[in-house]
Amino acid sequence: MFSWFERRLNPFPTEEPTQAPTGFFAFCWHFTKGATPFIAVTAALMAAIAIAEVWLFGFLGQIVDWLSAQDKETLLNDQFWPLAGMSALVLVGLPLLVWFHSMLTHQTLLGNFPMRIRWLGHRYLMKQSMSYYQDEFAGRVATKLMQTSLALRQCIMTFIEVVNYVAVYFLGMFVIIGNADWRMMLPLACWLILYALLLRYFVPKLGKISAEQADARSNMTGRIVDSYTNIQTVKLFSHSLREASFAHEGMDTFLGTVHKQMRLVTQLYGFLYFINCALLFSSAATAIVLWMDNAVTLGAVAVVIGLVLRLFGMSQMVMWQMSTLFESIGTVQDGIGSIAVPQRIIDEPNAPALNVTSGDINFDHVRFHYGKGHGVMDDFNLHIKSGEKVGIVGRSGAGKSTLVNLLLRFYDVESGEVRIDDKPIHKVQQDSLRANIGMVTQDTSLLHRSVRDNILYGRPDASEEDLMKAVRQAHCEEFIADLSDSKGRTGLDAHVGERGVKLSGGQRQRIAIARVMLKDAPILILDEATSALDSEVENAIQENLYKLMQGKTVIAIAHRLSTIAAMDKLVVMDQGEIIEQGSHEQLLAQDGLYAKLWRHQSGGFLAEEA
Numbered sequence: 001m002f003s004w005f006e007r008r009l010n011p012f013p014t015e016e017p018t019q020a021p022t023g024f025f026a027f028c029w030h031f032t033k034g035a036t037p038f039i040a041v042t043a044a045l046m047a048a049i050a051i052a053e054v055w056l057f058g059f060l061g062q063i064v065d066w067l068s069a070q071d072k073e074t075l076l077n078d079q080f081w082p083l084a085g086m087s088a089l090v091l092v093g094l095p096l097l098v099w100f101h102s103m104l105t106h107q108t109l110l111g112n113f114p115m116r117i118r119w120l121g122h123r124y125l126m127k128q129s130m131s132y133y134q135d136e137f138a139g140r141v142a143t144k145l146m147q148t149s150l151a152l153r154q155c156i157m158t159f160i161e162v163v164n165y166v167a168v169y170f171l172g173m174f175v176i177i178g179n180a181d182w183r184m185m186l187p188l189a190c191w192l193i194l195y196a197l198l199l200r201y202f203v204p205k206l207g208k209i210s211a212e213q214a215d216a217r218s219n220m221t222g223r224i225v226d227s228y229t230n231i232q233t234v235k236l237f238s239h240s241l242r243e244a245s246f247a248h249e250g251m252d253t254f255l256g257t258v259h260k261q262m263r264l265v266t267q268l269y270g271f272l273y274f275i276n277c278a279l280l281f282s283s284a285a286t287a288i289v290l291w292m293d294n295a296v297t298l299g300a301v302a303v304v305i306g307l308v309l310r311l312f313g314m315s316q317m318v319m320w321q322m323s324t325l326f327e328s329i330g331t332v333q334d335g336i337g338s339i340a341v342p343q344r345i346i347d348e349p350n351a352p353a354l355n356v357t358s359g360d361i362n363f364d365h366v367r368f369h370y371g372k373g374h375g376v377m378d379d380f381n382l383h384i385k386s387g388e389k390v391g392i393v394g395r396s397g398a399g400k401s402t403l404v405n406l407l408l409r410f411y412d413v414e415s416g417e418v419r420i421d422d423k424p425i426h427k428v429q430q431d432s433l434r435a436n437i438g439m440v441t442q443d444t445s446l447l448h449r450s451v452r453d454n455i456l457y458g459r460p461d462a463s464e465e466d467l468m469k470a471v472r473q474a475h476c477e478e479f480i481a482d483l484s485d486s487k488g489r490t491g492l493d494a495h496v497g498e499r500g501v502k503l504s505g506g507q508r509q510r511i512a513i514a515r516v517m518l519k520d521a522p523i524l525i526l527d528e529a530t531s532a533l534d535s536e537v538e539n540a541i542q543e544n545l546y547k548l549m550q551g552k553t554v555i556a557i558a559h560r561l562s563t564i565a566a567m568d569k570l571v572v573m574d575q576g577e578i579i580e581q582g583s584h585e586q587l588l589a590q591d592g593l594y595a596k597l598w599r600h601q602s603g604g605f606l607a608e609e610a
Contacts, residue, residue: 139225
């Protein structure tokens, strides 16, 4: 039975996630789609339970009147059917309603609903551009997603419980009390006005503080995660105290919002308890005075006092629920700023997949400035023929990385086009574009998974034979055999730690090379691919890299010019422009920037080759 209810709402919908609206209600509705029928049934059940409970209080008054007025011998005969009906409601009807409501709430909604939000939000965020993640803490983004999913669920469920249940309960109380004598409604009406004023004053303030608190919490988490992620750098520079101070600042800001919140809570609790006590006294006094005047029955007095005592506890629950609701609203509004952000790099509708047949690359009058309006690239043109091996040379900031980022479509050009096989890359699917490009970077980052998983990332469906071939070509087998982790996994099954911190730089780079060798894409980008390797290993791998380059279009970026001197063509960049291009010998003969850079490299770099 439990599993049947748990399967009613799919926590991992297959539809493609779209940008959520930035308005609060529209944002909630966007993520509630699919769960709406279950939420509606839950609301209906909650209303039915509230009606049944209020009816029980009304029936309690009738019982008191029967007991005070009727003969003990004839009571059961006279009131058999009302008592039997109420017994059926208490013993069967109400438990079944509560059971069904609990199943829908706890099995169908509370677990699956926030997971559905996380799943859709995560898939949407995974398609955000590189610039989005460069502007945010990774830990902060993750925290916002987790917080927002739970807060959105809390908003929906609390709204159902508070607005639906309480509205029905209060309305029922007025009907039952007013049915006995309208004067007994006056204390309740005054209380309701004071209660509404308390809500109006305190709840928005709590909501505002909660929004500040949600942002402070995610910022605090982001700072802590940032320190853990870069723990090697922290220890290398002996900055544990500085990082502690950085985290302390975030924690102190968060604690400040907590203190402000708790001050309001204390004031709210005190005022609420006072008006509740005043309601109990005035309602009981009014009921007793009316009974003494024979205006109401003893049962009516019992009903009024019983309902007020029930309200005594329920009002505190409602106040906390309202506070929780506004706290959740603040958290959701804070999360909207990170989750409902438009994707900057998107595929055109019905964009086809890119099928690379030759690997011809063309940068045609490309203009790009990272949104600054000037600098980087103006009217950039570069043609790389099919199967051509091109080395990119230039000082730091010359535009080499920008060229690669535009080819991979991590950013869109401002004008002009980048084409592969004469197909504009902005008109094809991003995934298919990057699937046709293999890249080894200088700063190799591995996933916190097994060595096997990291290498198979290049081609998940590769056979074990292909995997081992790539391992041997990248000269990884010698260190992989000695790997182990804290769970006792060894070799290819050993986990490498976050970003591969358990491995040396050279080992990480060799795994990255193995991954690209296994991918075997028609276009290959090498960005200082062997910079972290020692000379002996580099020479061994270089031979296999040259084999890998055969039949591919290759772009190689290197500061160590000896590694690209044998390329078909060298392109020298400076300030986003091509200032020289040609073979190694041609550029030396021109005696320009390349020749100057070549002469500057010595002492183990190029002296022997020169």
